[in-house]
Amino acid sequence: MLSAGVVFGIINAIQGIHLPQTQEGIIYIILIAVISTVIALITFFMGVERIGPTSTSTISTLEPVVTIIAAVVFLQEKVYWYNLFGGIMILIAVLILSRIKK
Numbered sequence: 811m812l813s814a815g816v817v818f819g820i821i822n823a824i825q826g827i828h829l830p831q832t833q834e835g836i837i838y839i840i841l842i843a844v845i846s847t848v849i850a851l852i853t854f855f856m857g858v859e860r861i862g863p864t865s866t867s868t869i870s871t872l873e874p875v876v877t878i879i880a881a882v883v884f885l886q887e888k889v890y891w892y893n894l895f896g897g898i899m900i901l902i903a904v905l906i907l908s909r910i911k912k
Contacts, residue, residue: 811847868907875900 830836857866875897881887 868904871900871904871907 830839854866854870857869861869878887878889878893878897882889
């Protein structure tokens, strides 16, 4: 998150800051910040505490799959073969990792 903040800071320094012009835009930015960052990190650390770092990390690899599903459902995005292929590869990796004995 620190790296992303630095990169976006540099981009804004070069291109200038473009803040939302409507109240709706401001609300969306706040929702993105709260849901995608605050809630995501809190639940990740709760998972680490409850089920351990290995299981939490394994489960968190499903994030790209969930992102694709959410994009299709909420944004009506088109899914291309490489999206499906990537999602299948992630699911296979999760299955392999879940079968490895501790």
